[in-house]
Amino acid sequence: xxxxxxxxxxxxxxxxxxxxxxxxxxxxxxxxxxxxxxxxxxxxxxxxxxxx
Amino acid sequence: xxxxxxxxxxxxxxxxxxxxxxxxxxxxxxxxxxxxxxxxxxxxxxxxxxxxxxxxxxxxxxxxxxxxxxxxxxxxxxxxxxxxxxxxxxxxxxxxxxxxxxxxxxxxxxxxxxxxxxxxxxxxxxxxxxxxxxxxxxxxxxxxxxxxxxxxxxxxxxxxxxxxxxxxxxxxxxxxxxxxxxxxxxxxxxxxxxxxxxxxxxxxxxxxxxxxxxxxxxxxxxxxxxxxxxxxxxxxxxxxxxxxxxxxxxxxxxxxxxxxxxxxxxxxxxxxxxxxxxxxxxxxxxxxxxxxxxxxxxxxxxxxxxxxxxxxxxxxxxxxxxxxxxxxxxxxxxxxxxxxxxxxxxxxxxxxxxxxxxxxxxxxxxxxxxxxxxxxxxxx
Numbered sequence: 357x358x359x360x361x362x363x364x365x366x367x368x369x370x371x372x373x374x375x376x377x378x379x380x381x382x383x384x385x386x387x388x389x390x391x392x393x394x395x396x397x398x399x400x401x402x403x404x405x406x407x408x
Numbered sequence: 409x410x411x412x413x414x415x416x417x418x419x420x421x422x423x424x425x426x427x428x429x430x431x432x433x434x435x436x437x438x439x440x441x442x443x444x445x446x447x448x449x450x451x452x453x454x455x456x457x458x459x460x461x462x463x464x465x466x467x468x469x470x471x472x473x474x475x476x477x478x479x480x481x482x483x484x485x486x487x488x489x490x491x492x493x494x495x496x497x498x499x500x501x502x503x504x505x506x507x508x509x510x511x512x513x514x515x516x517x518x519x520x521x522x523x524x525x526x527x528x529x530x531x532x533x534x535x536x537x538x539x540x541x542x543x544x545x546x547x548x549x550x551x552x553x554x555x556x557x558x559x560x561x562x563x564x565x566x567x568x569x570x571x572x573x574x575x576x577x578x579x580x581x582x583x584x585x586x587x588x589x590x591x592x593x594x595x596x597x598x599x600x601x602x603x604x605x606x607x608x609x610x611x612x613x614x615x616x617x618x619x620x621x622x623x624x625x626x627x628x629x630x631x632x633x634x635x636x637x638x639x640x641x642x643x644x645x646x647x648x649x650x651x652x653x654x655x656x657x658x659x660x661x662x663x664x665x666x667x668x669x670x671x672x673x674x675x676x677x678x679x680x681x682x683x684x685x686x687x688x689x690x691x692x693x694x695x696x697x698x699x700x701x702x703x704x705x706x707x708x709x710x711x712x713x714x715x716x717x718x719x720x721x722x723x724x725x726x727x728x729x730x731x732x733x734x735x736x737x738x739x740x741x742x743x744x745x746x747x748x749x750x751x752x753x754x755x756x757x758x759x760x761x762x763x764x765x766x767x768x769x770x771x772x773x774x775x776x777x778x779x780x781x782x783x784x785x786x787x788x
Contacts, residue, residue: 360536371783376526382775387519394512401613
């Protein structure tokens with residue numbers, strides 16, 4: 357553990373930064389889709405119409 | 409004669425300081441569960457499992473060459489990811505997305521508060537962990553036990569014990585971790601911001617179509633996340649469809665209770681002294697704490713950023729409720745708001761953000777599962 361291979365750490369950091377960038381963007385993107393999904397569903401099935 | 413004595417006292421001969429330290433750690437977890445009421449459903453079985461597995465010879469893991477009962481449970485329930493996935497059905501049956509439908513804008517706080525997962529992953533890399541293990545440590549910040557176990561099983565089997573203990577312990581400590589971070593990042597005036605709440609009715613059709621559509625969308629975006637999202641939404645569909653009340657109750661009670669018992673004690677069985685008593689465990693516990701701090705900070709700072717563009721400002725404390733620890737985080741935020749102004753009521757908005765956090769955490773878990781192996785395969 358304490359024999360840290362710094363070149364490996366740097367490589368992992370680079371990959372980690374990419375995971376972070378895509379990860380945060382991805383979570384926001386998916387939740388944006390869910391946001392619009394909720395909006396569309398609420399519009400398409402207002403309470404009176406939506407009772408099955 | 410000496411051999412017979414040795415055979416009879418084999419348990420005593422195998423004792424060492426590590427055994428007693430692990431007994432003490434198990435006892436502390438049981439104490440926290442019983443006396444402090446910190447996630448007792450999980451911390452008590454984990455604590456007892458930690459004691460069981462460190463009793464000399466660990467016969468619960470193997471005996472005379474045959475796998476012991478906890479090893480069988482581990483292989484059947486954790487290695488196969490069956491237990492966390494079953495827990496997802498139970499959680500799905502307990503989640504009520506109605507507060508989110510009434511306040512859909514809050515969904516973005518559920519995304520911002522996942523920041524801790526990724527920031528902690530980078531810190532874990534700096535500690536010397538490889539990318540997969542670092543990602544599994546980061547997922548502690550999902551504030552969602554089953555997701556932490558699910559990702560941990562895939563990426564960091566050797567560290568599943570400390571990762572799970574950290575995830576559940578810090579979830580229980582949300583009322584202690586979040587308030588100082590929230591106060592440090594907000595002014596009193598910001599904490600006093602009032603938010604309007606409009607009560608909108610939500611139709612049954614929306615509640616039924618939502619889990620099905622979310623499963624399909626998540627599955628297309630990150631197919632690897634289907635066991636996570638799909639089973640959570642399956643549980644939710646059982647609850648919302650209105651014709652499976654018995655199944656819904658079973659998922660919420662019998663299934664949740666049964667799997668929780670087995671999950672807890674099996675996770676405890678990973679806490680063997682040789683695996684648990686190492687520097688890495690301390691680093692994982694420290695990183696886990698940072699994950700919760702970063703989650704809270706990410707949510708609050710995002711809310712402050714959003715306020716730059718809004719006419720009707722949101723109370724930035726709502727951002728901190730975007731973590732998955734439900735409903736604890738929402739309650740904590742309301743408590744801070746009430747302390748500043750007893751007539752300020754932001755619980756419903758906090759609950760909406762909190763429910764979004766439950767969605768955000770599994771989406772983040774799914775994305776981590778998809779992204780990390782892809783990046784590892786990629787030569788930079």
